[in-house]
Amino acid sequence: MDFISILSDAARGMFGPEAAIYALAAVGLNVHFGYTGLLNFGQVAFMLVGAYGVAVSVATWGLPLGVGVLIGIGCAVVLALVLGIPTLRLRGDYLAIATIAAGEILRYFYRSSYAQPLTGGVYGLRQFADGFYNLNPFTGTSYGFGAFTFSARSLWIMVVGWSLTVLCSLLVWLLIHAPWGRVLRAVREDELAARSLGKNVYGFKLQSLVLGGIIGALAGSLLAINVQSVQPDSYNPVVTFYLYAIVILGGASRIWGPVLGSVIFWFVVTFLDSFLRAATSSGLIPSSIIEGSDVGAVRFAFVGLGLMLLMIFKPAGILGNRKELRLDVR
Amino acid sequence: MSDEHSRPGDHRADDATVPAVPPADGNGAELTEQLDPGQLGEHDEVEEREEALEAAAAMKGSSAAAKSLEGVAAEPGSRKPDPILVADDVSRRFGGLKAVDVSHLEVQRGTITALIGPNGAGKSTFFNLVSGFDKPNTGTWSFKGTDLTGMSAYKIARLGMVRTFQLTKALMRLTTLENVMLGATGQRGEHFLPAIFKPSWSGQEADNEKRADELLERFKLTHMRDEFAGTMSGGQRKLLEMARAMMVRPSLIMLDEPMAGVNPALTQSLLGHIQALRDEGTTIVLVEHDMDVIMSISDWIICFAEGKVIAEGTPADIRSNQAVIDAYLGTSRALPADEKEPSP
Ligand SMILES: Nc1ncnc2c1ncn2[C@@H]1O[C@H](COP(=O)(O)OP(=O)(O)OP(=O)(O)O)[C@@H](O)[C@H]1O
Ligand SMILES: [Mg+2]
Numbered sequence: 001m002d003f004i005s006i007l008s009d010a011a012r013g014m015f016g017p018e019a020a021i022y023a024l025a026a027v028g029l030n031v032h033f034g035y036t037g038l039l040n041f042g043q044v045a046f047m048l049v050g051a052y053g054v055a056v057s058v059a060t061w062g063l064p065l066g067v068g069v070l071i072g073i074g075c076a077v078v079l080a081l082v083l084g085i086p087t088l089r090l091r092g093d094y095l096a097i098a099t100i101a102a103g104e105i106l107r108y109f110y111r112s113s114y115a116q117p118l119t120g121g122v123y124g125l126r127q128f129a130d131g132f133y134n135l136n137p138f139t140g141t142s143y144g145f146g147a148f149t150f151s152a153r154s155l156w157i158m159v160v161g162w163s164l165t166v167l168c169s170l171l172v173w174l175l176i177h178a179p180w181g182r183v184l185r186a187v188r189e190d191e192l193a194a195r196s197l198g199k200n201v202y203g204f205k206l207q208s209l210v211l212g213g214i215i216g217a218l219a220g221s222l223l224a225i226n227v228q229s230v231q232p233d234s235y236n237p238v239v240t241f242y243l244y245a246i247v248i249l250g251g252a253s254r255i256w257g258p259v260l261g262s263v264i265f266w267f268v269v270t271f272l273d274s275f276l277r278a279a280t281s282s283g284l285i286p287s288s289i290i291e292g293s294d295v296g297a298v299r300f301a302f303v304g305l306g307l308m309l310l311m312i313f314k315p316a317g318i319l320g321n322r323k324e325l326r327l328d329v330r
Numbered sequence: 331m332s333d334e335h336s337r338p339g340d341h342r343a344d345d346a347t348v349p350a351v352p353p354a355d356g357n358g359a360e361l362t363e364q365l366d367p368g369q370l371g372e373h374d375e376v377e378e379r380e381e382a383l384e385a386a387a388a389m390k391g392s393s394a395a396a397k398s399l400e401g402v403a404a405e406p407g408s409r410k411p412d413p414i415l416v417a418d419d420v421s422r423r424f425g426g427l428k429a430v431d432v433s434h435l436e437v438q439r440g441t442i443t444a445l446i447g448p449n450g451a452g453k454s455t456f457f458n459l460v461s462g463f464d465k466p467n468t469g470t471w472s473f474k475g476t477d478l479t480g481m482s483a484y485k486i487a488r489l490g491m492v493r494t495f496q497l498t499k500a501l502m503r504l505t506t507l508e509n510v511m512l513g514a515t516g517q518r519g520e521h522f523l524p525a526i527f528k529p530s531w532s533g534q535e536a537d538n539e540k541r542a543d544e545l546l547e548r549f550k551l552t553h554m555r556d557e558f559a560g561t562m563s564g565g566q567r568k569l570l571e572m573a574r575a576m577m578v579r580p581s582l583i584m585l586d587e588p589m590a591g592v593n594p595a596l597t598q599s600l601l602g603h604i605q606a607l608r609d610e611g612t613t614i615v616l617v618e619h620d621m622d623v624i625m626s627i628s629d630w631i632i633c634f635a636e637g638k639v640i641a642e643g644t645p646a647d648i649r650s651n652q653a654v655i656d657a658y659l660g661t662s663r664a665l666p667a668d669e670k671e672p673s674p
Contacts, residue, residue: 174526179511179519179535186501186512192463193499197513197578198487199520207522253503 006274008147013270014263017154017226020161021219022266025239026246026258027168028215033244034253035176036208037188039092042083042099043216043243045106048235049075050217051224052110052119058128060118065131069221076217079106080210088205103237111232124231132157132225157226164222165259168215173255175211184208185253245307251317260318268306272299395441395608395629396644402630404643404651407434414439414582414613415460415491420469421637422455429455430466431637437582437630442604442614444624446648447634448658453617454496456634457584461493462486473582488515492575493584496617498567502560506551509559509570510542511535513577538577545573548603550596565592569600582613589623601627625649633658 013019025047032038053072057063063071083102087094110119119125138152150158175181183204186194191201224230242265250261276295279285290298316322402408413436422430430452437443445453458464460471462483470479473491487493501509517538518524519531546552549569554562559570568588575583585604589597597620604627608614618624624631624645631648633641635657641648648654 171526174528175522178525178528179517179531180522180525182504182508182512183520185504185508189501189503190499192495193501194512195463195483196461196487196493196495196499197574198484198492198515199512200484 002278005147006271006278009274010267010271011148012150013273014267015158015162016150016266016270017157017161017222019262019266020158020165021223021226022243022246023259023262024161024165024168024222025216025219026243026250026262027165027172028212028219029240029243030247030252030254030258031172031208031212031215033247034257035172035181035184035188036205037092038088038205038208038212039096040099040209040212041096041237041240042101042103043212044235044237044239045079045099045103046076046213046216047220047223047239048103048106048110048232049079050220051230051235052220053217054221054224055125055128055230056118058131059120059125065129065225068128069218072217072221073214076213077210080213081206084206084209088202088209100237100240103235103240107232107235119230119232122232124229126229129225129228157222161222161226164218168218169255169259172211176255180204188253245303248317249307249310251319251321254317254319257317257319264318265303269299269303272302395438398440399438399630399644402438404641404647406639406642408436408642410436410438412439413437415471415473415615417460417471418469420456420459420466420471422452422459422464422466428637430459432456432469432639435632435639437613437615439613440608440611441629442608442616442627443630443632444628445615445617445632445634446619446621446624446654446658447640451634452637453634454586455637457493457586457615457617461491461584463493487578487580490579490581491584492578492580492582494568494571494575494586494588496586496590498564498571500559500562500567500570503558505556506546506554506559506562506570507539507542507556510545510574510577511538513574514538514541515578542573542577545576549573550599565596568592569596572600572603576607580612582615583607584615586617587619588616589618589620597623 025043028046029040029043032040032043050069050072053070053075054065054068057068057071058065079102083095083098087098109115111122113121115121133153133156136152136156138155140152142149142151143155144150176184183194183199186197186199187201187204187208194204195201220235246261246265247258248261249264250257250259273295276285276290276298277292280287280290280292280295310317314320314322398411402410415435415437417432417435420430420432420435421428445456447453455464459466459469460473460478462478462481462485465480470477472478473486473489476489478486478489478491501512504512517531518534519528524530543552543555546555549572551566551569551573554566554570559567562570568591572585572588575585588604589600592600601623604614604616608629616628625648626645628645631641631643631645632639633648633651633654635653640657641651641654643651
């Protein structure tokens with residue numbers, strides 16, 4: 001077992017493109033869940049429309065990639081309105097049900113043979129992101145030191161991904177520290193009180209849903225660009241739950257919570273992956289306990305275990321304020 | 331706000347025990363300033379002066395309001411000379427129970443109007459209906475001449491009719507200051523795009539903060555300014571809710587049991603605040619169970635029972651009203667014990 005290579009795998013995982021993309025999507029979810037108290041269990045649906053916005057625009061319609069990103073954002077706005085307008089006047093659970101259903105409906109719709117001419121159905125679409133990689137300013141073969149290296153391609157998407165994450169976090173920071181964000185947090189605490197002070201609660205919830213949805217769609221576009229392909233089944237409900245894990249791990253309603261959460265989440269996941277693979281192949285863990293082919297599933301079982309421990313010992317997340325958390329127990 | 335507690339030479343540690351002097355002549359600030367501590371050596375003397383002033387102030391403040399109600403018939407649904415709130419045929423059913431069934435009700439502008447009645451009489455439900463938090467089965471009502479029927483709660487609040495809740499709603503994970511500042515209306519920074527550009531709202535925010543600090547001072551919450559509202563005691567939350575409602579600059583404020591759970595000394599100062607508000611021109615509708623409080627503070631009393639207005643009048647009228655005594659004052663203990671939970 002080579003611990004250096006396991007650790008450098010984990011270090012690559014924590015800063016890699018996936019970590020940036022999940023961080024970005026979690027920033028959007030944090031606007032919903034952390035700041036407004038909206039139970040959105042379908043953040044993956046926003047990622048899906050963002051991803052297919054790019055893929056369909058470029059691969060099917062031959063439009064420029066930038067236009068595709070804008071189309072993805074437009075789809076996210078429409079989705080947020082379609083989900084929000086009927087449910088946001090009702091109790092919080094209705095949005096939860098609607099969003100989880102919307103995610104699944106969209107996934108089945110995009111993979112249906114009916115939509116195949118546009119979306120490629122179950123096969124999805126590929127090779128639509130050349131427009132993005134043509135802009136890559138990095139030309140070397142690899143960047144980094146020792147085992148901690150990235151290809152020029154990965155580096156480019158990391159730079160874009162983390163920049164977007166930081167920009168969106170700053171935007172959220174500005175909004176949350178403005179009177180706008182104060183109303184949002186008031187809505188989270190008590191809708192009726194906010195309404196009794198003349199705040200249009202419904203309007204604020206809708207704005208929050210749209211904002212977080214757009215950020216989710218950006219993350220989705222980036223996810224599609226990263227792998228140069230879209231495939232409906234990679235947008236399943238589990239993604240949303242990973243995002244929740246990330247938000248809660250880092251600390252909900254903390255500006256940098258989703259970012260820190262994603263970094264740690266991907267460190268743990270890649271570390272476990274690498275470690276378990278090395279351990280099973282070297283025979284340290286006998287194959288009667290874990291087979292090499294089980295590693296993918298087992299690592300997420302550990303993630304679940306880790307989350308349970310976190311909830312017990314640090315329920316407010318890493319950046320969270322325990323004092324603040326205790327307040328809503330009453 | 332000027333208040334006695336900052337006066338040098340005042341040795342009482344807990345200013346909550348000092349009843350706030352209700353301002354007379356429609357201006358409290360002047361009055362308290364006249365009370366120069368330098369001229370008053372003796373502690374007792376101060377207290378005496380204060381008591382005298384308080385009594386005089388209460389007399390004068392309510393005398394203006396009382397005058398406006400002169401000649402109003404002490405009967406259910408009586409017409410007022412200058413009503414700010416008028417309700418007609420407002421009714422609300424919960425299943426087979428008619429919780430509210432008000433055929434006509436008017437609230438005179440610039441008065442303290444108390445709603446009394448046994449538990450479950452429909453007072454809170456009536457509040458919910460007129461403030462837009464619940465929809466009536468029938469009825470229309472208007473505020474300052476504007477028809478409010480079917481209007482959403484936040485629009486009603488913006489028009490200047492603000493209510494508090496019987497079960498307080500502190501915004502727990504907001505600080506006390508943020509709670510109060512939320513009440514300010516017309517905030518530019520509450521619009522999405524201006525919110526991003528701080529210079530577009532920071533001036534207004536500073537003004538609002540100043541006003542919020544004044545309100546906190548007035549409600550003796552300054553020491554809690556930067557604490558989460560969730561750390562407050564029940565009584566402090568009642569005060570916070572009033573301060574927050576005041577921040578909206580309402581012309582009519584509806585207080586649902588503002589004194590419940592507030593200690594007696596603070597109740598005195600709260601009463602002072604409420605009277606001061608009235609003297610500044612705010613109309614107050616108040617639900618309260620403490621008859622001493624009701625009788626001492628109200629200009630007009632409306633008594634509910636089983637959803638209906640059964641009596642109206644000045645405190646003197648109500649004290650001797652047989653229907654009220656039967657429904658509430660005298661035989662209230664004989665009412666069935668299975669009253670349902672009041673709604674917030
Ligand atoms: N949401 C509801 N569903 C069913 N019944 C309700 C509801 N809200 C109130 N009621 C009923 O309506 C009646 C009036 O209740 P309301 O809360 O208005 O009384 P109240 O006069 O405010 O009493 P209290 O002085 O105890 O606060 C009660 O009999 C109550 O049980
Ligand atoms: Mg009540």
